[in-house]
Amino acid sequence: MDYKTNHTESLNSCIPNSSKAVQNFSMSGDLSRMSYGSFIMPTLFGIICLLGVIGNSLVIYTVFKKSSPTSSVPDIFIINLSMVDLLFLLGMPFLIHQLLGNGAWHFGEMMCTVITALDANSQFTSTYILTAISIDRYLATVHPFTCTHFRKPPVAIIVICVLWALSFLSITPVWMYAQLIPLPGGLIGCGICLPDPQRDIYWYTLYQFFLAFAIPFALITAAYRKILLKMSRSSEALMSQRSTRAARTKKLTCTAIAICAAFFICWAPFHFLQLAQLAITYPTLPFHCAYNVAISLGYANSCLNPFIYILLGQNFPMRLGVPVTPAAAGHATPKGIKNFNGDASESGQPLLHLVSVSGR
Numbered sequence: 001m002d003y004k005t006n007h008t009e010s011l012n013s014c015i016p017n018s019s020k021a022v023q024n025f026s027m028s029g030d031l032s033r034m035s036y037g038s039f040i041m042p043t044l045f046g047i048i049c050l051l052g053v054i055g056n057s058l059v060i061y062t063v064f065k066k067s068s069p070t071s072s073v074p075d076i077f078i079i080n081l082s083m084v085d086l087l088f089l090l091g092m093p094f095l096i097h098q099l100l101g102n103g104a105w106h107f108g109e110m111m112c113t114v115i116t117a118l119d120a121n122s123q124f125t126s127t128y129i130l131t132a133i134s135i136d137r138y139l140a141t142v143h144p145f146t147c148t149h150f151r152k153p154p155v156a157i158i159v160i161c162v163l164w165a166l167s168f169l170s171i172t173p174v175w176m177y178a179q180l181i182p183l184p185g186g187l188i189g190c191g192i193c194l195p196d197p198q199r200d201i202y203w204y205t206l207y208q209f210f211l212a213f214a215i216p217f218a219l220i221t222a223a224y225r226k227i228l229l230k231m232s233r234s235s236e237a238l239m240s241q242r243s244t245r246a247a248r249t250k251k252l253t254c255t256a257i258a259i260c261a262a263f264f265i266c267w268a269p270f271h272f273l274q275l276a277q278l279a280i281t282y283p284t285l286p287f288h289c290a291y292n293v294a295i296s297l298g299y300a301n302s303c304l305n306p307f308i309y310i311l312l313g314q315n316f317p318m319r320l321g322v323p324v325t326p327a328a329a330g331h332a333t334p335k336g337i338k339n340f341n342g343d344a345s346e347s348g349q350p351l352l353h354l355v356s357v358s359g360r
Contacts, residue, residue, distance in 0.1 A: 052303030088122035105190040112190035125167040134223040266301035269294035
C-alpha cells in the first residue's frame with residue numbers, strides 16, 4: 001500500500017509504503033500520533049501476521065493432506081490464494097520493524113524492492129484469484145453442464161499461471177520505482193519514487209483503484225448476484241429434498257455473501273481514502289487515523305479469508321480430522337456412489353464449496 005507524503009518538496013517526489021504512513025504524519029510533541037505509530041499499529045500488524053500465518057498454513061496443510069491437492073478446481077484456487085497471502089505475511093515483520101524504527105529501513109535497497117513488491121503483489125494476485133473463484137462458482141452453479149469442459153484442474157492451473165503473470169505485470173511500477181528514500185531526521189526509508197509526482201500520483205492511484213479493486217469487485221458482485229438468483233429460483237426444489245441439503249445450501253449462500261462482504265469491507269476504505277487524498281494537501285488527524293485503520297483492514301484481509309473458509313466451508317473439519325456429526329457432514333453415501341458435495345466436472349473431493357451446484 002502506498003501513501004503520499006507532505007513534509008517537504010523533496011519528499012513529495014516519493015510515495016512511502018504504508019508502513020511509513022504513521023511516520024509521515026508524526027510531529028514533535030504529538031504523543032497520540034507517536035503512540036499509535038510506535039505501539040498500536042505494530043501490535044495490530046503483529047496480530048494480523050500471526051493469525052494469518054496460522055490460518056493460511058492450516059488451509060495449505062489441509063489441502064496437501066489429500067493424496068493429490070490438484071485433483072479439484074476449488075483446491076487449486078484456494079491453495080494459491082493462501083500461498084500469496086502467506087508470502088506477504090512472511091514479509092510483514094519487516095514492515096513492523098520499520099514502524100518501530102520510526103519509518104527507517106535497515107535492510108538495503110534489494111529487500112526494499114522485494115518487500116514492496118510482495119505488498120503490491122498480495123493486493124493484485126489475491127484479488128485476481130478471488131475473482132477467478134467467483135467466476136468458477138458462477139459457471140458451476142448457473143451453467144453446470146455447458147461449461148464442464150472449462151472447469152477442469154489442468155485449465156485451472158493454466159488460469160492460475162496467467163493470473164500470477166498478470167499480477168507481476170500489474171506491479172511493474174513497483175519494480176521500476178521502489179527504492180530507498182530520504183526521511184526527516186537523516187533517516188533512510190523505503191518507498192516508490194515516481195518520475196513526476198505531481199502528475200504521476202493521480203494515474204498511479206487510479207491505476208491501483210481500478211485494477212486492484214473496482215473492476216474485480218464489479219465482476220465478483222455480478223457473479224454472486226447471478227449465483228444467488230439461481231439459488232433462489234431453485235429454493236423450492238431444494239426444500240422438497242432432505243433437510244440437510246436445504247441447510248447446506250443456506251450455509252453455502254452465507255459463505256458467498258461473507259466472501260464478498262469481507263472483500264468490500266477490507267479494501268473499500270483504503271481505496272476510497274486513496275482517492276480522497278488526491279484532493280487533500282494537508283491531511284487532518286481524523287483523516288490520518290481513518291487512513292491507518294483502512295491500512296490495517298486491508299492487511300487483515302490476508303488473515304481473514306482462511307478463517308471464512310474454515311468456519312463456513314463444509315469439508316474442512318473432516319479434512320483436518322475433526323469428528324463431525326452426521327447432521328453437519330451429511331449422510332454417508334454407499335461405496336461407489338459419488339458424494340453429492342462433489343463437482344461433476346472434477347475428480348476428487350474439493351476442499352471448499354463457495355456455492356451450491358444445482359442439477360448435480
